[in-house]
Amino acid sequence: MTDLNTLKIAEARDALRKGDVTSLELTESCLGAIEAAGELNAFVHNTPDLAREQAKAADARIKAGDAPDMCGIPLGIKDLFCTKGVPSQAASNILGGFKPEYESTITRQLFDAGSVMLGKLNMDEFAMGSSNETSCYGNVVNPWRRGNDDAQLTPGGSSGGSASAVSADLCLAATGTDTGGSIRQPAAFTGITGIKPTYGRCSRWGVVAFASSLDQAGPMTKDVRDAAIMLEAMCGHDPMDSTSADLTVPNFEAALTGDIKGKTIGIPKEYHMDGMPDEIEKLWADGRAMLQDAGAKIVDISLPHTKYALPAYYVIAPAEASSNLARYDGVRYGHRATLEAGDGITEMYEKTRAEGFGDEVKRRVMVGTYVLSAGFYDAYYNRARKVRTLIKKDFEDVFAAGVDAILTPATPSAAFGLGEMKDADPVQMYLNDVFTVTVNLAGLPGIAVPAGLDKQGLPLGLQLIGRPWEEGDLLNTAYALEQSLGFVAKPSKWW
Template sequence: YESTVTAKLWAEGAVMLGKLNMDEFAMGSSTETSCYGPCASPWRRKGDNRPLTPGGSSGGSAAAVAADLCLGATGTDTGGSIRQPAAFSGIVGIKPTYGRCSRWGIVAYASSLDQAGPMTKTVRDAAIMLRAMAGEDGRDSTSAPQPVPDFEAALTGDIRGRRIGVPKEYRLDGLSPEIAALWDNGRAMLADAGAEVVDVSLPHTQYALPAYYIIAPAEASSNLARYDGVRYGLRAELPMGASITEMYEATRAEGFGAEVRRRVMIGAYVLSAGYYDAYYLRAQKVRALIKRDFEQTFAAGVDAILTPATPSPAFALGEVGSDDPVAMYLNDVFTVTVNLAGLPAISVPAGLSAQGLPLGLQLIGQPWGEAALLNDAYALERAAGFAARPERWW
């Protein structure tokens, strides 16, 4: 069968060029967990030819758009997998409101967090592509019966009177000075464009990352239970007389990579009888508090929220070791709150690091407010004037 989002794109006349690399089962932030091997970014540091990650999990999509292999690509975002690679690769990536795009035909990672979205060169292209991808789908029970506005028509660039919040909790201890400077510059650009920029508080942000890395693996352990070697897919070669349990164990050990096995095991652990209340239930309570933080901020008159998209520019392949998964998980520190709350958010390229790599800013919008969010992003894009392109080496 065909996924709904690709079927919708085809129906609008899109030309599909092929499939792109990504982290295995969307579990990763660098494409280094891909069973095909990692994807290289078209970008390079000044004076350093080491291959860099394009980000992940939708790293192949980001690299292809940044390298001019295509005008746009689809991605999915469970905890930042559209926005982080977009920021690393100097392109635009929007994660829509949960339920805006159908999940039908997309391999599920964490069903309450996953959302498909476009990755493009410009905000206008993202608006055009999102309109084609979005819409209710009766085959996906989480697809919302919301009208799809003309997102492109909303791109006036006029953000006068918009209230943009800047959350103090995102200014983390040890935040890179160039990320902090980029954020301050983004704040100034939006203010110069006529927005009212105000400080806001999202007090439960500090608990988002641990809550996410309990909830997402828990849902993944359930979703990936179907890959057991019985009905379809890989089945491990076993000697005659092997039991069904041995077949399950061998097939799943052989068929899943190390990071997928790690997350499935974490998920099974936190859902087990002795730990459900201590971990999973508590994480869901934290999720509700994070959602409430956003609701209260928006109810107080804030229209959108400005944050960094990533805590650093792209890193080299192999630079963040697989023996330290927490270091890799920290790439999601600015993005996971959006998925936990089900909100739309967009990453816009807004500057270059000292080493000549793209840096992105994130704008978070109100539920179903993609049209206004895209216009905010359009104003930021015009003010930033990001025109850098990677030097062609491929």
């Protein structure tokens, strides 16, 4: 078998079981692809020796007949996940040289299932960004290009390295995290599938925190079936995480029947944004028609507080970030500034944080500290929390009225050029999250599915939002949509 790195998880699993291929062969194919793709800047800490060791162990396990679905599957791990003995920097200079002495719960579960780690993936610094331009490792490049134009495009953020690596077949799948759309937006920009599960479905222990009430990890894969297989391995109750739900994890792959007859799909009128490209409007209408053809009932719904979601998110997330990032002070681990004679602890904190954090992180920490300060707490933070409750209630009302899932665009545009928004007002960049942040504020599951190409040949995605804890049902609706859409386009190799 050639080009083993282009296989999907389900295909590789079946080939491994039949003995047509070994995990070591799969791993070598991916390692070769990574080596040849330096221009994408997706992988930032390669672990080839560890990968080969894990692959050999997986092969022995498969031979013995004791192999879960993810056994032998080569993955990329976002740099936000702590991996024992491997640099875990959250793409920030302030964590330079940090090698954890422990494994995050999710990576441990994946490795216990026999998965192989190829290395750590680039991302926006501390997951703060929508274009993967805030990383201390430099920009990630999207493998897709506009027609014959060789301008470098963003893969989206913050899980840009994960999206680029999966889209370019450098790994079979990757872990991502989603605080305001950081799995779904990059998935849409690169023509892959990404699911953010219900808040509490996947453990946050050992994942570097950005905004603790919003962060949730999930898989980024080549299709919906792969997302179902990998998500099952990532889920489960974790006593180390107080927000982890003690619920049994269903067999998500078994839920993929493609039968959505009798399901009710809501179309929110508030997501019809001014200035949204006609291509996205058309794609959304096409998706609606396809779900109807598959037997679903389509209803128009209202989520009236949607217009307040973005401002509420950009108060709550920075507030939590300002609290979470206070621990990076140069005392115990990571970067410490060089001090001059007479400098005390205050100067050490100030210089270390000034040198270690990038501009976007500083901006959000300052905004967060401001909205939490004594004179502004009620005016900003408390008001944002009240708005969040109203947004959550909008969804609860819609689901209580019998809606099973909600169909929306995933992003307001296709991938834009790296540097194109560099000098713009930061709020312009924040608008990329307009369709995704409501899902995090309400703690719901959401999935982005590649739906088509725009006139420049760039991928566009659709998003489905599901009921809490019903990822199986959501994945099945996404599977039915995926079957109808028939998206199979891949980026032309230029790297």
